[in-house]
Amino acid sequence: MEKNPITPEGHAKLRDELHNLKSVERPKIIQMIATAREHGDLSENAEYHAAREKQSFTEGRIKELEAKLALAEVIDPSKLSGAKVAFGATVVLSNATTGEETKYQILGADEADLTKGSISITSPLARSLLGKEVGDEVKVRMPGGDRTYEVLDVIYK
Template identity: 60%
Template sequence: MDKVPITIRGYAALEEELKHRQQVERPRIIQAIAEARALGDLSENAEYHAAKEAQSLNEGRVLELESLISRAEIIDVSKLSGTKVKFGATVQLIDEDTEEEKTYQIVGEPEADVRSGRVSITSPVARALIGKGVGDTVEVTTPGGGKSYEIVGIRYVG
């Protein structure tokens, strides 16, 4: 199995979600199944079927989280430095068309959330930025078309 690069913060979030699903969600769902069973005939018991589906979804996510955690390659971004963009970098960009400033941190896939400014190492934006430095211009092909950004800052913060 391939290792999954992830920041310390991303790893902690995975562990927290796993703990929540195992210690809070699992018992809650088991209780819901027990209550639904008590209602009688299971063949036409919507509550029972809904609870079983919730159990299936929860257990699937638990397995996924356990796999991610076991394959995680934790990278302490605070110990990184340099003038080139690499995993963990927080990059300040200027959109050359709109002059809008954007800031992204390049993170592992499990912790990516564009709305929070965290882009996956495998995303088009991150792939375009890797290896570049301040002052470089990058072209990014997105579903909405091409974008051109100038890198105006690179920092490594945990």
């Protein structure tokens, strides 16, 4: 299996979510199931079926988080440097057509949030940027059509 790059902050968030699911949510669901069983006939007991469904979802999420954490490769962008774009870099780009400047940080798939200015390392744009330097032009095939960007700056923070 392939390692999944993640920042220390992203790793901590996944660990905290896993801990919460195991130590808070799981016992709460077990109690909900026990309470629903006391109500009698399970075949027509909506509370019981809802609790079992929630249990199934929670157990699935726990397995998913454990797998992600097992494959996580923690990389601290603040300890990186260099002129080439790599995981953790914040890249300032200029759209060659419109001249519009944008800034993205390249993070792992579990941390990426376009509304916060971060993109997944597996996205078409990030894959095209990896290894590029200031002044390089990058052509990217995106769902909305091909775009060309110029790398204006590469920052590790």
